[in-house]
Amino acid sequence: MSKVIEKFIKYVKYDTRSDEDSKTIPTTVGQIKFAKELAEELRSIGMKDVFLSDAGHIMATLPSNIEREVPTIGFIAHMDTSPEISGSNVNPKIVENYNGEDIILNEEKSIILSPKEYPELRNYVGKTIITTDGTTLLGADDKAGIAEIITAMEFLLQNPKIEHGAIRVAFTSDEEVGKVGNHFDIEKFNSDLAYTVDGEAIGEFRYENFNAASAKIIINGRNVQPGDGKGKMINSLRIATELVNMFPEKEIPENTEGYEGFYHLVSIKGKVEETKLHYFIRDFDDKKFEERRSFTIEKVKIINKKYGPGTATIEITEEYRNMKNKIEAVKYIVDIAIQAMKEVNIFPNVEPLRGGSDGARLSYMGLPTPSLFAGGHNFHSKYEYISTYSMEKAVEVILKIIELFAEI
Secondary structure, X not given: OOHHHHHHHXXXXXXXXXXXOOOOOOOXXXXXXXXXXXXXXXXXXXXXXXXXXXXXXXXXXXXXXXXXXXXXXXXXXXXXXXXXXXXXXXXXXXXXXXXXXXXXXXXXXXEEEOOOOOHHHHXXXXXXXXXXXXXXXXXXXXXXXXXHHHXXXXXXXXXXXXXXXXXXXXXXXOOOOOOHHHHOOHHHHOOOEEEEEEEOOOOEEEOOEOEEEEEEEEEEOEOOOHHHOOOOOEOHHHHHHHHHXXXXXXXXXXXXXXOOOEEEEEEEEEOOOEEEEEEEEEEOOHHHXXXXXXXHHHHHHHHHHHHOOOOEEEEEEEEEOOOHXXXXXXXHXXXXXXXXXXXXXXXXXXXXXXXXXXXXXXXXXOOOOOEEEOOEEOOOOOXXXXXXXXXXXXXXXXXXXXXXXXXX
């Protein structure tokens, strides 16, 4: 296996799920454990100024080896994996020379990765694919990005005749729960621009993304003996169902694409006495995003008007904004990335990111940071997979971007 694949297989063994409800920084111990290992690896390959912050962010430098002034480039990936599905005891399966047919991930549980449901699989016929064993996610989001960045840095360190400017790398914690920007030190990172290596399929390039907010709603009920419930019981579960039915049926992830926004009911937990709902609110357009926030608040007001003040409470937290508003002012960093892909024979797929990345928060903090592909598919899922070809090409793109900046 190539170095990037060896690194990736090693990294996915670390359980680095983040936890939205945790009060610690970072939100889980597993991230710190992994961060310490990565910091040591960066030192061992020859990176300079390796630094691990209390928040679990790693930074390191590859110093310039040319005299002329060129922009300092950053490459960023996140260490945590989604809390939506287990990232413990990840057991990657390697499928060589993929034949285009169903892949049995777990025979005992009849879990199958099929091109009928995931037609993109057929793009990798003849290639090597790494999948899950059907019980956990894989962790390509974003340990593939970490492996690709470190592999590129190691290549440059081993080939000092290749000219490059100063390069900064960072591996961040808690991206999946939207907390990177809370503790990332932009001044210490000291880069003119950056790219996250956090996208999905080969060729994907994103410099615009959702505006995003998280809405947590609590419905307060009152429980009594059911046989004596008339005029006394307030069933929070039933009221929660009523609230859910107020949201537009077509404006959900299952029914939207492209630039269409949505409301996503992430979880609903409760009993008669209390029910908690968690929504994601997403839209690319600033005005429509604010309208969605207002819509959600208004529906809670309707519940309180019908059932009494305090029946429902809502807390809305903004997570990130559309990075396009900040990146268009320095569009050349987009042009260079697209040129780099073309020069290594990859067709650039420039579409809006129906999600977020470290780059969204960082762009608003003053570090313009579009998103490069890492190569994976079906992130946050037991059906997650990645092609080794895509990972190797991601390394080539990183190196080509560095080369093009050195020529400025």
